[in-house]
Amino acid sequence: MILPIVRREVSGPSLSSDLHPVIDRIYRGRNIANMDDLENGLKGLTHFNVLKGMPQAAQILAHAVVQNKRIIIVGDFDADGATSTSVCILALRAMGYHNVDFLVPNRFDFGYGLSVPIVDEAAKQGAEVIVTVDNGISCIDGVTHAKSLGMQVVVTDHHLPGDVLPPADAIVNPNQPGCEFPSKNLAGVGVAFYIMLALKAELQQQGHFEKSGLAPPNLASLLDIVAVGTVADVVVLDKNNRILVHQGLQRIRAGKCRPGIKALVEVANRDCAHLTSTDLGFVVGPRLNAAGRLDDMSQGIACLLEDETIQARMIAAELDALNKERREIETGMKAQAESVLEQMALDEGDMPSALVVYREDFHQGVIGIVAGRLKEKYLKPVIAFAHQDDEIIKGSARSIPGVHIRDVLDEVNTRYPGVIEKFGGHAMAAGLSLPVAKLQDFERAFVDTARAHMAKLDGNHALLSDGDLSSKELCLPFAHLLRQAGPFGQGFESPLFDGEFALLDQRLVGQKHLKMVLKSDGANEVDAIAFNVDLKSWPNAMVKRVHIAYRLDINVFRGQETVQLIVEQIEAR
Incomplete structure (x- = not known):
């Protein structure tokens, strides 16, 4: 389906004379009103105490740590749940607390969230305190059952609540009624990270680290995991989430990430130094998710928790194999689903x-x-x-x-x-x-x-473009500048441009991707690739000129960087 391309309306004065005009246009097209909205330092994060229920949650967990109560983290079986669980486990260990374990419901046996059977499983493991991450806000029966067994329950979640909240000892969820936290778009891992920041502050206030002879941990070291979970869960990248993702990406690019994340990047044949927020969603996230989709998310959590590089690489290889299996299953299911829809369309005519x-x-x-x-x-x-x-x-x-x-x-x-x-x-x-x-x-x-x-929609689905790029902008220096302007993602979309090009060469790679060489007026030749093209239309030797919607990318091959256009839509001219 060829969609109309609509160029974003951009109004108002320039944000700053220091910005490249195209970058300035991109920001204003995403409703950035001033340079403060682009703050990406940790000082720009909203404080954890703004989250409703945070003081109670921190006090319960601090008491559990001091009294060495058994804590069980109950996560979810997707990448957000895996990263949330890992952040809690690693943070608690860094605070000198080790009487903690986790449970992730196997989707095939238990289904989602803190169910009654999962509570019973936690009880078998001696749970005195249950902390839900990325779930719990709708688990009324599970929380009720845990309370009946004498456990304390701290629910941390980001999903929208129903009319009735669970009877937990504390609930931390930016979307619960009465919570004034401005970012309603925190992922589960973002909420988990905030919980650990509050717990650290509470323990410091109680003098716990001094008494234990421990240095308070630097929890910013966990932001690589937070970035992965935030992007993988496709939450809106508002200012708060952009800071979390930016800081995590900086750690990954600098080689200061967890061995498991580095191994997942490497097994996908990517380079940490060149990783983007898009890569977190399409490279790291799916490999973590594959464990929960086909097997047991404990494998994904194990990869994030692993301290040894060799072991992390082994687990990452297993996750990569699962992801390949997942893609094969998905391809077959998608073909089946399209067949069902084609028959339905024929039967109903519309x-x-x-x-x-x-x-x-x-x-x-x-x-x-x-x-x-x-x-x-x-x-x-x-x-x-x-x-x-x-x-x-x-x-x-x-x-x-x-x-x-x-x-x-x-x-x-x-x-x-x-x-x-x-x-x-x-x-x-x-x-x-x-x-x-x-x-x-x-x-x-x-x-x-x-x-x-x-x-209620206008019925006109369209691709929103940030305009054309001149020949002097189809180059590596500007591509690097564009990459540094992120992180981009849901609600803060990666820049999309459009323009006409001469089509100099075209061929299929990987059986379904169209590799091209393009040239615009006054510009050098540039490589481009369109993924999963309609094989009935492409390649087409008769077409010599195309109008494309594209993203400016950097391709790294054998250490050499070149400009590459990622084509979202191609139309013959």
Whole structure:
């Protein structure tokens, strides 16, 4: 599908005469109002005490540390959950506390979050205090059960809460009612990092480190992990999150990251010194996620916790193999899903406002990725379902800007009670489960409800461009300047440019990627690549000129840097 390219409207005075005009235009196109909004030093972070529930959480954990109570961290089975868990474990160890372990529910046996069976498992491990990370805000039954067993529970989460909050001893979640923390976009790992900062401060205030003969740890050393989890969870990169990601990236580029992160970068044939925020989401994140999708996220956590380089490389290699397996499964499922949609389109004659796909043989660990791929292709909210057991199916939803998918599910649940068993999530992604017998009822309700939300959009999906680049800007110095202008990501999108080029050469690489040599007026030749092209249209020897939407990138091969255009859309001229 060829989308219209719309150039961003940029108004107002220049932010600073020190900025390159194109960089200045990019920032203003992302609603940056002044240079203070671009602060990327740690002093620009909002203080942890602004988070509601933080004093209570810090006091509970400090008491547990001083009294050597058994703490069990209960995480989630995605990259955000793995990084959140690792941050807590490593921070506690750095504070001299070792009576801690973690549990991550296996998605195939336990499902999501602090469930009753997971609480029982924690009890077997002697848990006196449970700390949830990246989950817990919707786990009413699990928290209630833990309290009945005499445990203290600290819930740390970032997902949107329901009408009823769990009866935890402390809840830290920027999205809970009454929380004045300005960044509602913290990932689970961001909340976990803030919790550890507060715990360190509380222990310092109590004189714990002096009494123990320990130096207070520098928790900034964990920001490489925080950066990975923040980008991998695709949360909005507001000012606070940009600081966390920038600081983490700086550590990775300087070679001061965890051995496991370095090993994951290396196994993907990337160089830490040239890593970008995009790489965190497309290189490191998927390899961590592969463990939770196909096997056990404990393997991903082990990689982040590992101190020895050789062992970290071995675990990273196993995660890379899992990721390759995940891609193969995903490719097959995506083809099946598209076949289902093609048949549906033929039967109904018109594509509905939202899409629901389900096959009995879908793998529940990959449905989120499949939903995301279909969402990108059809530009509609998509839910992909897979079997959880014989009676219950589990769905993963992905949405488009302007359609808040959790709100849609909440509306379905209100208007059609009894169809959805449980749900939760964000604006762009959500999860749910329901009886397989209710699937048709749910599909009708979901499509009907989503139709009203889609009708509020202008109907014109488009690629937002930051304009054209001149010949003097299609060069390495400007590409480096652009890279330093980040980090870019969700809600602070990577710069996208558009322009016309002469197409000098074109060939397929990797069976489905179009490698090109392009030339614009007055510029040198430049390499470009378009991934996953329509093989019915490309390569095309008849085409000599193209209009492309592209991102300016730096390709590093055998130590040599060259400019490369990453083509998002290509149209013959």
